[in-house]
Amino acid sequence: AQKITQTQPGMFVQEKEAVTLDCTYDTSDQSYGLFWYKQPSSGEMIFLIYQGSYDEQNATEGRYSLNFQKARKSANLVISASQLGDSAMYFCAMRGNNAGNMLTFGGGTRLMVKP
Amino acid sequence: GAGVSQSPSNKVTEKGKDVELRCDPISGHTALYWYRQRLGQGLEFLIYFQGNSAPDKSGLPSDRFSAERTGESVSTLTIQRTQQEDSAVYLCASSRGAAGHYNEQFFGPGTRLTVL
Numbered sequence: 020a021q022k023i024t025q026t027q028p029g030m031f032v033q034e035k036e037a038v039t040l041d042c043t044y045d046t047s048d049q050s051y052g053l054f055w056y057k058q059p060s061s062g063e064m065i066f067l068i069y070q071g072s073y074d075e076q077n078a079t080e081g082r083y084s085l086n087f088q089k090a091r092k093s094a095n096l097v098i099s100a101s102q103l104g105d106s107a108m109y110f111c112a113m114r115g116n117n118a119g120n121m122l123t124f125g126g127g128t129r130l131m132v133k134p
Numbered sequence: 135g136a137g138v139s140q141s142p143s144n145k146v147t148e149k150g151k152d153v154e155l156r157c158d159p160i161s162g163h164t165a166l167y168w169y170r171q172r173l174g175q176g177l178e179f180l181i182y183f184q185g186n187s188a189p190d191k192s193g194l195p196s197d198r199f200s201a202e203r204t205g206e207s208v209s210t211l212t213i214q215r216t217q218q219e220d221s222a223v224y225l226c227a228s229s230r231g232a233a234g235h236y237n238e239q240f241f242g243p244g245t246r247l248t249v250l
Contacts, residue, residue: 023176056241062223064177064241110176120184121167121193122239124176 021046023111023125030130032101039086040096040128042111048072051115053094054122055085058108067109070094098130106132136160138242140226146248147216155211155245159228167227167239168201168211177225183209184231216249223247 022045032038044053055067070078070085078085086095098105108129112122139158147153159166164185169177179193183203194200198216203209213220223246227239 025176054238062244062246064225064227066238066240069238112177120165120237121179121182121190122169122177123179124169126176 021048021051021113021115021123023113023123025111025125025128027128028126030128031133032098032105032130033133034103035100037097037099038101038130040098040109040111040130042094042096042125044092044094044111044113046092046113046115048115051113053085053087054112054114055083055094055096056110056112057105058110058127060107064110068096101132103132103134106130138226138228138240140224140242140245142245143243144246144248146250148250149218150215152212152214153216153247155213155224155247157209157211157226157228157242159207159209159226160240162206162230163228163240164206164231165229165237165239166203166209167229168209169225169227170195171223171225171244173222180211180224213247216247218249221247221249 024043051072053070057065068080068083070087082099084097108127110127111125141156166183168180181201182190198214201211223244225244226242229237229239
């Protein structure tokens with residue numbers, strides 16, 4: 020079975036500062052993918068970034084980067100230069116080889132950016 | 135539009151009634167997923183369709199839940215004899231296919247179901 024844990028139910032960050040959202044995972048699969056999604060108050064799920072378990076480099080997409088530490092089974096999302104529009108729920112998710120093709124989601128972290 | 139669409143956007147029903155939720159995936163996407171999101175929680179997988187293969191129903195919470203998909207197009211999620219605990223946002227997603235982990239799932243806007 021796969022499990023995603025996000026231990027921060029809520030986070031505050033000052034505008035223009037960087038913030039790290041934690042994600043740890045548990046899986047018996049050797050090959051898997053890790054995803055981060057953003058969900059604003061409007062409800063849509065917006066894909067942010069992907070990291071494959073065999074990727075040697077940490078994924079980056081603009082202001083988003085994924086701090087992947089395979090031995091620790093962590094896949095933290097780093098948002099640099101926070102903007103007011105970054106205020107939203109953030110979900111970490113995983114997709115494995117043996118668990119079907121669905122995504123397993125964590126409980127989410129609500130990020131609030133202060134002006 | 136080019137995205138995943140869902141209807142209705144909101145549905146209020148009485149306990150015990152049946153409801154049908156509809157999802158139109160992105161054209162050409164062979165994989166379709168249904169998830170449920172209870173208030174303040176993450177998404178729970180319900181069911182997955184891939185092409186003409188038998189669907190993966192492992193996430194359906196009870197036999198009151200069922201889903202169908204016609205070919206590689208529209209899907210309907212049916213909840214029979216709704217209960218108050220069925221109140222949630224039901225999200226549909228589609229992706230290009232099953233091969234590999236990196237098949238980005240594109241999500242629809244969801245249907246908010248309220249069971250009174």
